[in-house]
Every structure is written in structure tokens, then in C-alpha cells.
Amino acid sequence: MGRNATGESLWNKDWLWALAIILVITLLSGLGQFRGLDEILFTTFTRLTPATPTPRIDIIAIDKRSLKSLGQWPWPRSSIARLLNIADAGKPKVIAITLPLNTPQVTPGLEALDRLNQLFKTEGLDGWTATISRIGHQLPAAEANSLVHLGTTLSRFARQLRADKDKLNQDLSLTQSLAAIHNVDLIFTYAPGVTQGNPDTPLPALLAKNRFPPNASRMNLISPPTAYTLNLPLPQFLQHALGIGAIGGQTLGWNRFTGMPLAVSYYGQTLPSLALLVAMQSLNLGATDVHYLPGKGLRLGSLLIRTDDTLRIHPRVYRGAHGRAAFNTYSFADVLNGNVDPNVFRDKILLIGPVGMAQGGVPAETRLGLLADAISSILNQDPYYTPPWVKYVLLAAWGFSALYLTWLLPLLGNRLAGALTASLIIALGAASFYPLYTRGIWYSPTGPALLLFSGYWLIMLKRRLFNGQGLLPGSNANLENLRVLGLAFQSQGQLDLAFDRFRHLPINEQSLELLYSLALDFERKRRFDKAKTVYEYIARHRRHYRDIRERMKRTQTLSEISLAPHPSNGDTPGNGGTLILHHSGVQKPMLGRYEVEQEIGRGAMSTVYEGKDPKIGRRVAIKTLPLSTEFQGEELEQVKARFYREAETAGQLSHPNIVTIFDAGEEDDVAYIAMEYLHGRNLTHFVGKAGLLPVSSVLEIVAKCALALDYAHRHQVIHRDVKPANIVYNIDTGDVKLTDFGIARITDASKTRTGVIMGTPSYMSPEQLAGRKLDGRSDLFSLGITCFQLLTGAPPFHADTMATLMYKITNEAHPGLNALRDDLAPCVSPIINKVLQKNPDKRFQTGRELANQLLRCARDIREQMA
Structure with a gap:
């Protein structure tokens, strides 16, 4: 097949x-x-x-210069009215304002005068003049004259109130300007959507005058965008405007590429866009002079504008001479301040609007520029089109x-x-x-x-x-480069990169040997899924090569084991970060350059293995931390960075009672630290009442730990997790080693998936539980708890719940030593009492101070026993 x-x-x-x-x-x-x-x-x-634009278009821009001169937007509409009067003195052909004028402009002063006027009418003061005149005939002359004067004052007040109100009415000022000029076009925006039935209100007279007749103009053959609602200027503006046209931008899908519609449909009525309306008026054409020619476009008098059946045009990109702007642009402030001769606008199409400010989500510069380009494209008959x-x-x-x-x-x-x-x-x-x-x-x-x-x-x-050539060039030199590069990656432990190079080699005995060796390295790294992938790749080309069929089955099984949920945490993939050590036919695992021999310990989050550095034959202890099973995303990267910083800091400590750090690294999101292999057992083996060490031995052990902490504190390193499990004691030689410097900073400051603090807080100081900034005295408190437990067989603070335990550590005094063990020397209890003070200022201030007291007490005990 x-x-x-x-x-x-x-x-x-x-x-x-x-x-x-x-x-x-x-x-x-x-x-x-x-x-x-x-x-x-x-x-x-x-x-x-x-292309070269028509010279008939000028722009008056509300730009940054204008905003700096006239203040922040919005300006009083009287400023716009003044500008219209100045521009009209130059006799432009058409003026188009692209500002939305659909809401009244009400200032606080106008509102106050309006309220005063309403109060004047409500109180009936406007009718008092006639009343006073009628009453005055019935009174003596002096009183009659006073009433006449009062009536005159009320009339004068009413006239002044109306005059001041009209002076502050910005809309009235603009309305009067529009009424005087008669050649200003306004804009309307619309919400796109399908219309049904009849509109709520008939079209305003100005819109009805400019709509296209459907049959005579063949407008019934087009399908322009439909408008669901129209956002029109105020009626007083519409009453005196020359025309009104639709305008839009990118929010309505209008741009140079998609095309700008020259009309919109509103309940079956075809209304021109502002660009088309201005072009028509500049040519002295009316709605009856516009006709649609199927397959060609719009005929405006003698002009043919190429459009599709939605009346969209694609405006040209215009450029002025010598790299200047396409259209003459004047600052609103310059025109208003008389810095521009109005005669430059004679017989021009004058566009007025903001530049650089957003209107309805569309940059005004884009809207004004597209409008000018569209008008010029209509008048030049040169829009882009698709026949x-x-x-x-x-x-x-x-x-x-x-x-x-x-x-x-x-x-x-x-x-x-x-x-x-x-x-x-x-x-x-x-x-x-x-x-x-x-x-x-x-x-x-x-x-x-x-x-x-x-x-x-x-x-x-x-x-x-x-052809078996792979994706990269296949010359002999390139193939040799691939082989050498792959071997280099393999020797550096970058096995994925090595496989990426080896699989581009032609399939032969040499390349199969390289791939087989690489799969074994994947096994050593316990990346069984990757090893299986390499074996499958070999099998596709050489089905019976060596023992790959058995190895494929074995790696499949081990891959499933490694991905199975941990028994104690159903949503933690893998085996809790542990390594599969013993399985028939599987290579010994490797962590970095260390060969893992056996597991020698396990904690809440870490596992410790015995390993060997094959290059120098040195035995090491390797502690692994499966960070990827506890942290995700950015938090994982932050924890990794903190891990390497802490490992570097701990590696710089050199003290007889601090374990030596050799190396730190990461293997498949499992961080590891290679350290000195210690002989002996941690102190958890000596905290039970049946296995307590002699009192003098305990004091000497704790003193050595205090000296180690004193050394670390002087090098600005705080342990944060002093407890019996992190102290190794060789009972034969008396050697004491403090381990896991910096690991607590990575684990204890974080939360597990269920929100429980990592580790046990039984050995934490009150300030550590409170989340305050720590210093070396916190470690001494934890060491004091460890000493208390080594002496009595129980920690000083214990409770059934975490909250109760934390409360006791923070607030309750520890039990007296002599009450728990009556054979202690008198010098022991004062030392423990001082080191377990809640207030750090009342404890021993340095580890050396604590060590001196412990050693002096131990010496006294030995002398008494001698």
C-alpha cells in the first residue's frame, strides 16, 4: 500500500x-x-x-501649537465661530468642520445665569413692571415715582441677564456664525448595523436635501454600509449649515486599504459621505447630478470616480513638492491671531479639525488626512481601484x-x-x-x-x-562539522542539541553508533522518554540494530514509571524528583558530571544520594531539589536564580564544622548540590529519650555548631534552618558538620500547592515565624531548641495544630530544663534559658559567645565526673 x-x-x-x-x-x-x-x-x-494632490484643499489644524496658545481642549465654540468669520473673509468655496457638534457646550457661568433666569421667571419678577405701573396711579407722587424706578430697574436687570446669558452661550455664537456664512459643512457619525421598519424620526431637512434619489441615479443598484443610528449635530447648527456628510475611520473599518465608502444607507435612504459632499459642492453639483454606473463607479457631472458596488474608494497617497506635506496646513492659533492672510483661502476647500487628538478611537490626524486624500482622489479621478x-x-x-x-x-x-x-x-x-x-x-x-x-x-x-540528507547541507565538510559539533554537545551534557545534529547525518554504521551511545547517555540522565525517541529513530532505519528492541520496551516502562504521580501528592508528576537507580540493563544515572551510586537520605523536599566524581574518583553527597514540581513560570526562574546564589554563597564558606560545597547545577529541572561526603549520622538519631547522648557531648556538639554559625554570620550568611536533621555527627571521631546552608531560604519562604509552609516550624524563631528580617540571633534560637531536644528527648514547644505551635513559640515560655531532667548540671539551664529568649536582644548576640558558655559548662561537667 x-x-x-x-x-x-x-x-x-x-x-x-x-x-x-x-x-x-x-x-x-x-x-x-x-x-x-x-x-x-x-x-x-x-x-x-x-501622486500630486489637488491644490484646491487647505487644512486648518487644531495642533499642539494651537493647544499651547489657546489652552487645553475643548475650547469655547466662540473660538470656532471667530475662526469661521476670519476664514470666510477670504471667500473659500466650501468649509468643512470635522469636529463633533452633537452636544451643547455648557459652561458653569452659563448654567448659573440660566438658573438665575429661571428663578426670575419662577418668582414672577418679569411681570412686576406692568403691575407697578397699574398700582402707581393709585399712590401719591413720591411713592409712585419709587415704584416706577423699581419697575425700570427690574426691566434693566432682565435685559442685562438675557444679554449676559447670550454672551456666554457658545452654541449661540457658533449658530450666528453659521447663519452668516452659509457655506459650512458639518459631519455626522453613525453606528453600523442592519435597520428594519421605519426610523423613529424623519430625516432632518438638511439630510433629506442631500440624499441621492434611488431610481434616477441608479442608487438602488448599490449596497453601501448601513447605519443603525445617526449621531447628528444640534438642530440649531443643522438649520444654518450648507450640508452634512458621514465621516468615519478605522473603528468603522475605513482606511486606505479596505476603502472609504462614499455613502451610507439609513432606512433605505442613501446619504453622502463628507468627502463626496464637499467634492460635489466644490463642483457646484447637487444630488441629482450624481449617477452610479454599474461596473465602473460614480459619475459626478463629467467626472468618473472608480468604485465598487459598495461605493468604496481607495484614496491615493499624496505627497507635496520637495518632500513637504501634501496639503497646505495652517495652525488654528495662527489663523485666529491674524498671522495668516485669509485671502489664501479664496475658492479653496477648507478643512478644519484636530490633528493628533483621538476622536472616537480614531487618531484625528488619520481622519483629517484620509478625508483630504479622499476629496483629492475624487477631484483628480485617481483613486486606486480594482477593475x-x-x-x-x-x-x-x-x-x-x-x-x-x-x-x-x-x-x-x-x-x-x-x-x-x-x-x-x-x-x-x-x-x-x-x-x-x-x-x-x-x-x-x-x-x-x-x-x-x-x-x-x-x-x-x-x-x-x-533522500536521508536531513535538513542541513550534506557536503562531507558539513557532515563532519555536524558529527564534531554533536560530540561536543554530548560531552557537555547538552544531549538534545547533540541529537539534533546526529539525526541530520546519513544513516550508516558510524552514525548509528553515535546515536546508540547518545541514547545510553539519555538513560544515564534518567531521561527515558528521550532515550526511547532515539531508539525509535534508529529502529526506523535499522530495525534489528543491537538490542534496541529490548531497550525500547525497557525505556517505555521506565518512562511511564517516571511520569507516574507521586503517592503522596497526586498532582506532582514523576517520582518526586528521585532517580530510578536499580533496573535491569539500565545505565547508572548521572547528575551533571557525577555518577549516582545509591540513595542515602530523604527529606520533605529533597533527596540525598551517594555519588562519585569519575574524573578524580572523589566520593560526594548529592542533594537534589525538584524545583519544577513545586514552582511554576516566573516563580520557578526566580527560585532557580536564588538557588544558585545561595549555593555560591554557601560554597564560599570554609570552616571545619561546615560541610564543603563542591558544585551546583541543574538536570531536567532538578537542581542539585554536590558536597563533601560525610561519615556519621544526623542528630535526629539522638533526639529520642532512649538514645540521648551524654550531656557534655551534647554541649560540645552544639558549641561546635555555634562556632560554625558565628563564622557564617561574620560572612553575612544566615542558615535559617538549624535543626537536628541538618547536623551530622560522627560518634567515633567526634566530628560535627552543619549542612544545608541557604536551602531554607529557597524552600521555607515558599508555599506548597496546598498553602502549607515547607518544612517544620518547630525550630523557627519568633521573628522568623512573624516574617521579620532575620539576623544570626535567629539561628542561635533554633540551635537552642535543638540543644533542648538533645538534652530532654523532646522539643520545648509542641502542639496538635500549626497555629497553636506558632503561638506557643511566639508567646509562651519554654518548659524548665530541670523540670524535665533533674540530673543536669546547674550551668546548663541558664544557657538554654538565655538562648531561648523571645526578644533577640536578650539572647546571646554571637555564636562565639554561646560556644564559650557551652564549652565552659561542658568542661565543668567533665571535671565533676573525673
Whole structure:
């Protein structure tokens, strides 16, 4: 199955791989997955084909300079009104304001005057003039004159109140300006959506005047974007504006690539965009002068604007002479302050709006620039467009690319195929760029070009894989480089990189030997899944090579064992970070350069192995910490960095009573520390009442630990986890070694998955339990608890719950030593009482001070026994 009549594999055929990539690329293109590439290519090409804009457009920009001069936005609308009056003095053809004017501009002063005016009317003061006049005829002359004066004052107050209110009414100022000018266009925005039924209110008269008649203009043949709701300017502005047009930006999908619609549909009514409306007015055209020509675009009088049936245009990219801006741009503040001669605006299309401020999520500079480009593209009749015949050109390009991949490319050698494919891709790009540059015709060649590119590389990849050449170049020099590099990686313990190099070698006896040796190294590292992968790779090429079938089965079993949940923690993968040491036919495990012999101890989070440095034959103890089973993500990286810092710090300590650190490293997310191999047992073997050491021996052991801590403290190292399990004692020689410097900083400061503090707090000082900053006196407190337990067979503080235990350590006094053991010398209890003080200032301040007291007491005890 899968082979032809000659026995050659069907999957080795280039045309079959070409057919597969053709189907995939065609499907992705149909789903629009290359639209981003199309836009990038369109943007690049259009920047290389700038056009000259119409000189009829000027821009008055609300820019940073204006904001600095006139204050932060929003400004009073009277400023806009003043600017309109100044600009109108130059007699521009059309003025378009791109600012939203859909809400009243109410200042605190105007609100206060309005409330005062309402109060004046509510209290009936506006009617008192007539009342006073009527009453005045019935009173004496003097009183009548006073009433007349009061009436006159009230009338004057009412007139002044109305005058001041009108003066502060910014909307009234802008309304009066619009009424005087009569050639200002405003904008409306809209929410896109499908409309049904009838609108809540009829179209305002200004919108109804500018809508396109559907039948006479053939507007019934188009399908512009639909508007669900319109966001219109205030009615007083609409009453005096010349026209109103739609404007939008990227929030509505409007940009140069996707196209800007020249109209929107609102309940069946086709309303012009601001760009189209301004262009029409500049040409003295009305809505009845605009017609849609199917397959071509809009006819504006004698102008033909290329659009699709949604009335979208793709504005040109314009550039001014000598690298200047495309359109003459003036600062709002300069025009308002009289620094610009209004006559420069004569017969111009004047666009007024902000630059650099966002409006509705669209940068105003983009909105204003696109508007100017769109108007210029309409007047110049030069927008980018895609004629109907382009689809046949693209269909031919797709067909030629598919034929090339399935028929011609399989006949070519690798180098010729690469050169010809690159030439065809460049030709496709040129064939797209040339019509865009000369006539503004756009079509994207990304689909056929990606088909050629992907097809070529897939077939080249297939040729290498099926020819056994691998993915990298296959010259003798390159193959030797791969072999040497792979061996170098293997010797450095970077086995994954070594395998990546070895599998690109041609399959022969030499390469199989390299791969087999690499699989054995994976076994030594206890990476059984990786070893199985290498054995499977060998088996695909040499099924019966050596004993790989048995090794594949064995590594499969061991891989499953290593990935099984730990019995005590169902969601911890692997074996709790331990190593599988004894299994038939499995190589001895390695941690870094150390060969692991046997397990010699286990703690809450760590496991200790006896190992050997094969290079110098030195026996070592290797403590492993499976950090990846307790930490995740950034926390894991932070803990690893802290682990190496603490190991480095502990490695710099050199003291007879501190274990020597040789090395630290990481193997498959298991951190390890190689240290001096110690003879003896930790003090947990001597804390039971049945196995207590002599009192003088305990005091000497603790004194040696205190001297070791004094040395560490003077080197700015705090142990943080002094307890019997971390003190090794050789009963034959009397040697004492303090171990695990810095490990507590990694484990005890962290939380397990269930939120319990790692380790036991029975030996922690009150300040350590409280999370305060620690110094060496905290270690001395922990050493005091250890001494108490070695003397009495029980710790001074114990409880059924963690919270109770922590409370006792922090608040309750320890039991008296003599109450628990009446045979102690008198000098022992005062030492323990002082070292277990809650307040660090009341304890021994240094380890040497504590050691001196302990040794003096031990000497006294021995002298009494002599």
C-alpha cells in the first residue's frame, strides 16, 4: 500500500506534495488568512507611487501649537465661530468642520445665569413692571415715582441677564456664525448595523436635501454600509449649515486599504459621505447630478470616480513638492491671531479639525488626512481601484503557479528550481506594482506568490528527508562539522542539541553508533522518554540494530514509571524528583558530571544520594531539589536564580564544622548540590529519650555548631534552618558538620500547592515565624531548641495544630530544663534559658559567645565526673 507498480513509494512523488500545498494555500486564501499580507504589500506599493494632490484643499489644524496658545481642549465654540468669520473673509468655496457638534457646550457661568433666569421667571419678577405701573396711579407722587424706578430697574436687570446669558452661550455664537456664512459643512457619525421598519424620526431637512434619489441615479443598484443610528449635530447648527456628510475611520473599518465608502444607507435612504459632499459642492453639483454606473463607479457631472458596488474608494497617497506635506496646513492659533492672510483661502476647500487628538478611537490626524486624500482622489479621478477583469488575471496566476509546482518544478534540480521560483515571485510582484504605478490598478499577488514560496520549500524539505540528507547541507565538510559539533554537545551534557545534529547525518554504521551511545547517555540522565525517541529513530532505519528492541520496551516502562504521580501528592508528576537507580540493563544515572551510586537520605523536599566524581574518583553527597514540581513560570526562574546564589554563597564558606560545597547545577529541572561526603549520622538519631547522648557531648556538639554559625554570620550568611536533621555527627571521631546552608531560604519562604509552609516550624524563631528580617540571633534560637531536644528527648514547644505551635513559640515560655531532667548540671539551664529568649536582644548576640558558655559548662561537667 502506498507504492506504485515499480515499488517506489507514492509519498516520494514531488507532485503529490505540491498538490497538498496547493490545497492548503488555496483554502487559507479563501478564508482570508493572507489579508494582513495583502495590506502590508498595498501599503508598501502605494508609498512607492505617490501622486500630486489637488491644490484646491487647505487644512486648518487644531495642533499642539494651537493647544499651547489657546489652552487645553475643548475650547469655547466662540473660538470656532471667530475662526469661521476670519476664514470666510477670504471667500473659500466650501468649509468643512470635522469636529463633533452633537452636544451643547455648557459652561458653569452659563448654567448659573440660566438658573438665575429661571428663578426670575419662577418668582414672577418679569411681570412686576406692568403691575407697578397699574398700582402707581393709585399712590401719591413720591411713592409712585419709587415704584416706577423699581419697575425700570427690574426691566434693566432682565435685559442685562438675557444679554449676559447670550454672551456666554457658545452654541449661540457658533449658530450666528453659521447663519452668516452659509457655506459650512458639518459631519455626522453613525453606528453600523442592519435597520428594519421605519426610523423613529424623519430625516432632518438638511439630510433629506442631500440624499441621492434611488431610481434616477441608479442608487438602488448599490449596497453601501448601513447605519443603525445617526449621531447628528444640534438642530440649531443643522438649520444654518450648507450640508452634512458621514465621516468615519478605522473603528468603522475605513482606511486606505479596505476603502472609504462614499455613502451610507439609513432606512433605505442613501446619504453622502463628507468627502463626496464637499467634492460635489466644490463642483457646484447637487444630488441629482450624481449617477452610479454599474461596473465602473460614480459619475459626478463629467467626472468618473472608480468604485465598487459598495461605493468604496481607495484614496491615493499624496505627497507635496520637495518632500513637504501634501496639503497646505495652517495652525488654528495662527489663523485666529491674524498671522495668516485669509485671502489664501479664496475658492479653496477648507478643512478644519484636530490633528493628533483621538476622536472616537480614531487618531484625528488619520481622519483629517484620509478625508483630504479622499476629496483629492475624487477631484483628480485617481483613486486606486480594482477593475472586474483582475479576477481573471489572478485566476491565471494561480493556475500557472499550480502547474509550475506539479509539473515543472519536479523536473528541475534544487539550485535551478530555487532561482526560477525566486524569479517568478519577483515577476508576480512586478506585475502587481506596474499597473498600480501607471494607472492606479490594484490587485494582490500574495496568494500565488505564497503558493510558489511554500511549495518550493516543502518540496525541497521532502527531497532532503526522503533522500536521508536531513535538513542541513550534506557536503562531507558539513557532515563532519555536524558529527564534531554533536560530540561536543554530548560531552557537555547538552544531549538534545547533540541529537539534533546526529539525526541530520546519513544513516550508516558510524552514525548509528553515535546515536546508540547518545541514547545510553539519555538513560544515564534518567531521561527515558528521550532515550526511547532515539531508539525509535534508529529502529526506523535499522530495525534489528543491537538490542534496541529490548531497550525500547525497557525505556517505555521506565518512562511511564517516571511520569507516574507521586503517592503522596497526586498532582506532582514523576517520582518526586528521585532517580530510578536499580533496573535491569539500565545505565547508572548521572547528575551533571557525577555518577549516582545509591540513595542515602530523604527529606520533605529533597533527596540525598551517594555519588562519585569519575574524573578524580572523589566520593560526594548529592542533594537534589525538584524545583519544577513545586514552582511554576516566573516563580520557578526566580527560585532557580536564588538557588544558585545561595549555593555560591554557601560554597564560599570554609570552616571545619561546615560541610564543603563542591558544585551546583541543574538536570531536567532538578537542581542539585554536590558536597563533601560525610561519615556519621544526623542528630535526629539522638533526639529520642532512649538514645540521648551524654550531656557534655551534647554541649560540645552544639558549641561546635555555634562556632560554625558565628563564622557564617561574620560572612553575612544566615542558615535559617538549624535543626537536628541538618547536623551530622560522627560518634567515633567526634566530628560535627552543619549542612544545608541557604536551602531554607529557597524552600521555607515558599508555599506548597496546598498553602502549607515547607518544612517544620518547630525550630523557627519568633521573628522568623512573624516574617521579620532575620539576623544570626535567629539561628542561635533554633540551635537552642535543638540543644533542648538533645538534652530532654523532646522539643520545648509542641502542639496538635500549626497555629497553636506558632503561638506557643511566639508567646509562651519554654518548659524548665530541670523540670524535665533533674540530673543536669546547674550551668546548663541558664544557657538554654538565655538562648531561648523571645526578644533577640536578650539572647546571646554571637555564636562565639554561646560556644564559650557551652564549652565552659561542658568542661565543668567533665571535671565533676573525673
